[in-house]
Amino acid sequence: MATEKRATAKTTAARKTTAKKTTAKKATKGNVNSGSVKQQAEKAVNIYLGVIGKGIDTLQENIENSRKENEKRIKELEKRGSKFRTELSKRFKKLKSRDLAEESKAQFEKIQEQVEETVESVKEKFENSKAA
Secondary structure (H helix, E strand, C coil), X not given: CHHHHHHHHHHHHHHHHHHHHHHHHHHHHHHHCHHHHHHHHHHHHHHHHHHHHHHHHHHHHHHHHHHHHXXXXXXXXXXXXXXXXXXXXXXXXXHHHCCHHHHHHHHHHHHHHHHHHHXXXXXXXXXXXXXX
């Protein structure tokens, strides 16, 4: 019986060698299909480049559209700027017509009086707190 078991073991070993032969055949089939792999690679590259090209086209369209819109915006801003300039010039003419020196002196005197009053009140509070 021991010899029979060895014989079955030898047949399984023979099957393993046949399996190796089939893998060798598959490897040669892979070499035959190398042309189709190359074609698939070229196809994938073309698709990738197509996606990039499409993205570039969209960017160019967006840039052109934004340039057109910017031209419109610039014209609107120029109109608004000239309008604002006339408003500012009117305001400055009004300010020039006033005597700013006299007004500023009067306002400065008011502020100085308020500061003196607050200093006096703080002195009084400080003296009262010491006395208490």
